[in-house]
Amino acid sequence: MNNKPRIGVYVCHCGANIAKTVDVEAVSEFASHLPYVKVARNYAYMCSDPGQLLIREDIKNEGLTRVVVASCSPRMHELTFRKTLAAAGLNPYYLEMANIREHCSWVHTDRDEATAKAKRLVYSAVAKARLLEPLTEKEVEVEPSALIVGGGIAGIQAALDIAAAGFKVYMVEKTTSVGGKMSQLDKTFPTLDCSACILTPKMVDVASHPNIELMTYSKVEDISGYVGNFDVKVRKKARYVDMDKCTGCGACAEECRLRGTIPNDYDMGLGKRGAIYLPFPQAVPAKYTIDPDRCLMLTRGKCGKGPKCVEACAVGAVNFEQEDEIVEFKVGTVIIATGYEIFDASKKPEYGYGQYPNVINGLELERLVAASGPTGGEIVIGKGDKAMVPKEVAFISCVGSRDDSVDKPYCSRVCCMYSAKLAHLILEKLPEANVRIYYMDVRAFGKGYEEFYDRVRREGVHYIRGNPSEIFKRGDKLVVKAEDTLAGRPLEDEVDLVVLAVGLEPRQDAREIIDILKLSQSADGFYMEAHPKLAPVDTATDGVYLAGCAQGPKDIPDTVAQAKGAAASALILLSSGQVKVQAQISIVDESTCRGCGFCVEICPYGAIELVEINRMGNMAQVARVNEALCKGCGACAAGCLSGSIQQRSFKDQQILPQIAVLGAMK
Amino acid sequence: MNTDANTVIESFIQKYDLLGCIQCGRCTGGCPVTIRTGLNPRRIVYDSRDEEMLEELSNLTEIWDCTTCNTCAVRCPKGLKPVDVLVGLRNMLVEEGVIQPTVRDALESIFREGNPWDKPRATRCDWMEGLDVRIVEPGEEVENLIFVCCTIAYDPKVQVIAQNFVKLLNKAGVDYGFIGEDESCCASEAHNMGEEGLFEMMIEDNTELLNSYAAKRLVTLSPHCYSTFKNQYPDLKAEVIHYSHLLKELLEEKKIAFGKECSDKVIYHDPCYLGKQNDVYDEPRYVLKQIKGAEILEFERSRERSLCCEGGGGKMWVEGTETKEERLAETRVKDAREQGATVLAVACPFCVLTLDDALKAKGFEEEMRVADVLEFLGPFIE
The missing domain is CATH 1.10.1060.10 (Alpha-helical ferredoxin)
Structure with a gap:
């Protein structure tokens, strides 16, 4: 067997992307004279079918044993060309790429210098190519089940899709009911569907589907393992109510001594509940929960002569002795659908939120206009003598969005439309009201949104272009201090009610999932997708997907679409039943490893552990790489103090010659 | 071209x-x-x-x-x-040399005499008469170097701010020192009136002068000097603080205390250069709250939403297009009276002057007075 490598070099024009700045002819001509290079060509689009055919033909006709493609970043097309090699019967890891686009043509303007640099990059790739070794990809079995974290509309949709495809789903929801923020909305834009009417059937489906195991009032405590084989640990918090016995009749809540005294989060604190409660009538599961921080029995050990809820419950479901339960199970894939929080408007003290009862946020108004809300759908501010039906109403858009002063530079995407919808609902309920929306730009980009914006304007909602700077009180009125920027007129607008269209922000507890799954955050703090355009539901962690506002602000249609996308991605994994694992992983030379454990510490994926082996009759600790967990990042290889770890395709003897020629060439 | x-x-x-x-x-x-x-x-x-x-x-x-x-x-x-x-x-x-005469006079005065008020440098320390004031020389070590401010030094209406401060410092046994006649304007208003060249020159001269003392802190009496030194003098060695920071510290360490009951209803007006520009809201309020019996009121528009008195930005020397409606300082004293305040407290000499003018214009002298925090607490010093 002739062991001398035969290398083919292919220089891509990438249309004008590369060819405009780099003399591709000169580069391929240069490459043709390099050691072991049998053929060097340039072509308009190497990634195209004819481009790939060139490579396949040459492998066949010229007997190539190594291929160098000088084109874009390997992140774009390394996989494409590996497949090309494999199709021609060559081991796919005999490919080396020279990035002459992102690292060269896109960042330089001088054609001569860019060409010279492209030559060096190609030379360097050729120097490494001859030293490449063949690798094989291993496959592991996939556990046929999915974990969904978060029970809002995103999680619900993903769960239903995966369950419908026949796979087991574990859904973990932090609160006592599924439904999420969507369950708090009154109507949805632009169709004015009743939010509860379209959501509750899906909530019920989740609870009743034979393939879905629903865990509410629960928290994911740990996830370990790797794609296809995750070990999950969930804490089911004690409800102090036996789920199997409780019929949801509500007799307990009627009798609770604290009934009507505790602000209900579901109603944004505007309505009150007791210590034993169902957050809202359509809650799923329709099982009561005792608030451990408020219940007299649980906080003081005493509730009058005896807890009335126990007395009232005909089935004996109340159980003060109940304890948290830890559940462990295995899944093949994970979908993160943990949602968002609304911007806390008190961070902009100039608007007086938290100080004036008639400055409220959009979600609070949702509860006020909702028939299921604390006022039965009547728009009333305050209670008793101070109760007031507003006549002059002002919305302020972009509160906590597009605002560097509160570190929220992004657009929250839903506020323009929910303001329009809420303005419409106010006019529907209070036809005498004067409603204006102070805006900077109206972003009505979705299907039917512009039409809805047209509709509410014609209904009499007055749009004033100008973002208010300040709100203060004058007599009984709130003064909105702003400028009508279209008229160039500063104004002090006296109103009865101000609605702050607060933006969406990452959850305060976003870190918990990050720590468990090693996810990344984008600059805005939301979880980061693997690619903003081409992998919008994937994460950098294989087998973990994102759905809904956990990834960034979204309206309901986009959330549902993304949830279905995440479910499809998870199903690809689940239905194939097997997953290929990274071949370019690290390997430990156990004969020289000193077992210091430094690699164990620096491995970001927890893929290395210390094991004891018998080395020439002596027991010794050495590092061992879990091949399924290793991502091939190379941190251990670079960090190893004794040089005992090498990463496949990036071994010292492969990359040192690659670096050496960079220095050798002038 | x-x-x-x-x-x-x-x-x-x-x-x-x-x-x-x-x-x-x-x-x-x-x-x-x-x-x-x-x-x-x-x-x-x-x-x-x-x-x-x-x-x-x-x-x-x-x-x-x-x-x-x-x-x-x-x-x-x-x-x-x-x-x-x-x-x-x-x-x-x-x-381009297009300057209103009043502005020109103020700028020339800063250049010649180190103050915008057209007063001779030689009289800068007249306010000290009869007081036991420690003046430090360059090179001397001092914990707190005090910067008086031109307006406080020359305007008899607000000199009491510095005078009361000296009494407090002496009482508390604080290690302090005044600069004396060599003190020159921070030039904040020169900057605000557009005289960037003069401002830069003053930054250079003042930095050299202030750094020549071995001072730990530079204690300013006016928020305008405070903000300017803190934010626009990049090379000052000493930490810049406002007097309310120091007062709060001395009260907390029980080095000073206020005796004598107070029966005033005090409303505090946040100066822009202290509040909005530097987030100092709590210190002056803390000091006022230590005065026994004083009832502390708040404006509807306070703290981050405080209303400007229109004293800054060169407004002491130049008029703009103001025609419509009442002066903001008048709105302010009206609001204070509506709240039932008997004392409108501020922590800025410009605010004292503008608000006091407004008070007189409105004829509220009988029911209310304007006073800097340092002026107001004078009678209560134990």
Whole structure:
């Protein structure tokens, strides 16, 4: 067997992307004279079918044993060309790429210098190519089940899709009911569907589907393992109510001594509940929960002569002795659908939120206009003598969005439309009201949104272009201090009610999932997708997907679409039943490893552990790489103090010659 | 010529990040004077992007309406500082030598005598008469170097601020020292009136003078000096604080205390240069709360929403287009009276002067008085 490598070099024009700045002819001509290079060509689009055919033909006709493609970043097309090699019967890891686009043509303007640099990059790739070794990809079995974290509309949709495809789903929801923020909305834009009417059937489906195991009032405590084989640990918090016995009749809540005294989060604190409660009538599961921080029995050990809820419950479901339960199970894939929080408007003290009862946020108004809300759908501010039906109403858009002063530079995407919808609902309920929306730009980009914006304007909602700077009180009125920027007129607008269209922000507890799954955050703090355009539901962690506002602000249609996308991605994994694992992983030379454990510490994926082996009759600790967990990042290889770890395709003897020629060439 | 103009405009656009503006109108909406003058900061930011218009803009009378309260910059969602654009336009005017006589006199006075009030340097320490004041020489070690402020040093209405401070410092046994006649204006108002050259010169001279003392802290009596030293003097060695910081410290360490019951209802007005510009809201309130019996009131518009008194931004020397409605200082004293205050407390000499004028214009002298915190607490020093 002739062991001398035969290398083919292919220089891509990438249309004008590369060819405009780099003399591709000169580069391929240069490459043709390099050691072991049998053929060097340039072509308009190497990634195209004819481009790939060139490579396949040459492998066949010229007997190539190594291929160098000088084109874009390997992140774009390394996989494409590996497949090309494999199709021609060559081991796919005999490919080396020279990035002459992102690292060269896109960042330089001088054609001569860019060409010279492209030559060096190609030379360097050729120097490494001859030293490449063949690798094989291993496959592991996939556990046929999915974990969904978060029970809002995103999680619900993903769960239903995966369950419908026949796979087991574990859904973990932090609160006592599924439904999420969507369950708090009154109507949805632009169709004015009743939010509860379209959501509750899906909530019920989740609870009743034979393939879905629903865990509410629960928290994911740990996830370990790797794609296809995750070990999950969930804490089911004690409800102090036996789920199997409780019929949801509500007799307990009627009798609770604290009934009507505790602000209900579901109603944004505007309505009150007791210590034993169902957050809202359509809650799923329709099982009561005792608030451990408020219940007299649980906080003081005493509730009058005896807890009335126990007395009232005909089935004996109340159980003060109940304890948290830890559940462990295995899944093949994970979908993160943990949602968002609304911007806390008190961070902009100039608007007086938290100080004036008639400055409220959009979600609070949702509860006020909702028939299921604390006022039965009547728009009333305050209670008793101070109760007031507003006549002059002002919305302020972009509160906590597009605002560097509160570190929220992004657009929250839903506020323009929910303001329009809420303005419409106010006019529907209070036809005498004067409603204006102070805006900077109206972003009505979705299907039917512009039409809805047209509709509410014609209904009499007055749009004033100008973002208010300040709100203060004058007599009984709130003064909105702003400028009508279209008229160039500063104004002090006296109103009865101000609605702050607060933006969406990452959850305060976003870190918990990050720590468990090693996810990344984008600059805005939301979880980061693997690619903003081409992998919008994937994460950098294989087998973990994102759905809904956990990834960034979204309206309901986009959330549902993304949830279905995440479910499809998870199903690809689940239905194939097997997953290929990274071949370019690290390997430990156990004969020289000193077992210091430094690699164990620096491995970001927890893929290395210390094991004891018998080395020439002596027991010794050495590092061992879990091949399924290793991502091939190379941190251990670079960090190893004794040089005992090498990463496949990036071994010292492969990359040192690659670096050496960079220095050798002038 | 054209190239020159392009370079000028490019630097103007870049210097103030004008292309970052989204015309949301928060600057104009928040600006306290737009409601009673012709000023529209958003419009000026917009028009400033056109090089042809810069000269025209700099000739607008309304650019002198700005009190440099900084609300526009605090509220801007994109990090622009419209106030700096206005000061930049004033600067263009000054560079061309077009200066109103009152402004010219103030600037010349800063240059010659180290104060904008046209007073001789030799009388800068007259307020000290009869007081036991420690003056330090350059090179001397001192924990707290006190910076008086030109207005407090010369204006008999507010000299009491410095005088009471000396009494307190002596009582508390604080290691302090005054600069004496060598003290020169921080030049905050020179900057605000567009005299950038003089401002830069004063920064250089003052930095050299202030750094010549081995001082740990520079304690300012006026928020204008405080903000300027803190934010616009990059090379000062000493930590810059306001007197309310020091008072709070001394009260907490029980080095000073207030005796004697007070029966006043005190409302505190946040000076822009202390509050909005430097987030100092709590210290002056803390000090007032230590006075026994004093009932502390709050304005509806307080702290981050405090209303400017119109004393800054060169307004002591120049008029703008103010025509409509009452002065903001008058609104302020009216609001204070409505709240039932008997004392309108501030922590700024400019605020004292403007609010006191407004009080007299409204004829409220019988029911209420304006006093700096240091002036007000004088009788209660134990």
